[in-house]
Amino acid sequence: MVAGKIVVAQVLPELQSGGVERDTLELAGYLAQRGHQSLVISGGGRLVARLEAGGSEHIEMNLGGKSPSSLAYIPPLRRLLRQRRVDILHLRSRMPAWIAYLAWKSLPADRRPHLVTTFHGFYSINRYSAIMTKGEKVIAVSRAIADHIRQHYQVPEQRIELIHDGVNTDTFHPGAVPPQRVAALKRQWQLPDAGPVIMLPGRITRLKGHDIFLQSLAQIKELPWQAICVGDTKDNPEYAGQLLQLTASLGLNQRVKFVGHCSEMPAALLLADLVVSATSTAAEAFGLTTVEAGAMGRAVVATAHGGSLETVLPSKTGWLVEPNNPTALAAALKEALSDADQRQKLGTAGREWINSNFTTARMCAKSLNLYQQLIR
Structure with missing residues (x-):
């Protein structure tokens, strides 16, 4: 020294x-x-x-x-x-x-x-x-x-x-993302204007609960929405293939996109109306996904274990659901999708909570x- x-x-x-x-x-x-x-x-x-x-x-x-x-x-x-x-x-x-x-x-x-x-x-x-x-x-x-x-x-x-x-709140700040970056991602991912966007960011591993997420989406097909899974499919191609097969078997091919790795997560999160952390087999130690989403003013749905119990405030900044339970996750998604004003209110409160604590x-x-x- x-x-x-x-x-x-x-x-x-x-x-x-x-x-x-x-x-x-x-x-x-x-x-x-x-x-x-x-x-x-x-x-x-x-x-x-x-x-x-x-x-x-x-x-x-x-x-x-x-x-x-x-x-x-x-x-x-x-x-x-x-x-x-x-x-x-x-x-x-x-x-x-x-x-x-x-x-x-x-x-x-x-x-x-x-x-x-x-x-x-x-x-x-x-x-x-x-x-x-x-x-x-x-x-x-x-x-x-x-x-x-x-x-x-x-x-x-x-x-x-x-x-x-x-989370770095200089980078993960809605005002720090030029609109053209958001628009470019939307074009790159070929997202239609077909209802609210539900996003699950995370590595393609069993821990992240993609299978639970897909099963929950299959229970709310009657609602208007589109879903994006952000994460590098090349990191785990075998499991990624299994998820694509599951997507097809559930009849979700036209509504769920696996878009691969994204180095522009602040812009990506601005494309989302709702962000999901569906960890199932084991709890997240902290859960950066929910914190980054909160910093961008997005309401979150997360599984109620591990770090999410500290970063997500039920009914204040988002929803907490039982882990490994597609039906519980579907119910929370349905409630969140039904009320855009509530999503915005929780997202605003979430941003204040994250900026003050995490x-x-x-x-x-x-x-x-x-x-x-x-x-x-």
Whole structure:
């Protein structure tokens, strides 16, 4: 550390897409803007250019591979920590955390950076996942995750730090999106003017509940609507194929579109009249989808478990429904679609709620404050 400026190295598997990656980028940019040295160690990906444009340095190490060959990264990572005089080593994912922890542990105790870990999910409860409890401070991204850590890992209360995830409200702001960007997306996706747009953004995985969403839509065919699933089908082509087959078997081919990856999510959300988070088999640790939608003034329907219990206020900012229940989801969709004024009212309230409680500015400020407390 030089003249109050600190060196922070964040570690994760890759920089492709997802909530962990977005958190990493937001914090990296925040640190760089304030004159701190921000390093990110990952296997690379589509977000590296954006990271570097924000003033951070990317160091490519594929620490996420679950094979013995990953152990070869321990010596170069140890050298990096010493040569760059890293003050804070922040671990964000289990496999890279094991490699980084072993490199950190191999240093003399008085030469080790302060160790911080973040629980980004409801990890399986075993010794492998326990690596995420090794930090001097263990960050929980929601109260639900903090409870999970307490219940299953017996981490002392003073080591658990609640820092909610957040959304960048400079980017996710209705006024920041030029109308032509929205219009361009509408043309690209060939959206007709055929009723309210229901959007489910999220990776194409079973966790996200696309199947439950499609089954719920099949129960409200009599209403006017069109649905969009936003997420890269190439990431999971086998499951994407199954979803397309399900769409066809439910008679929804003319009303549901799978539009693939979208790098213009603020504009995409402005195309939606209603945003859905249908996670079914497991709860979201935080649920960035609902928070981004709220920041854009969109009412949401979400499953009532995990982080959504903290980010969605029933009857105030959206609807909460029983997980894994297509009929319950269909009932909420039907109610939401029947009243445009109510959707607008909930969306406006949701934007105020998100802007007051779940922003990246708050998340980053709290993270930097935590780092500085450790160093002092």
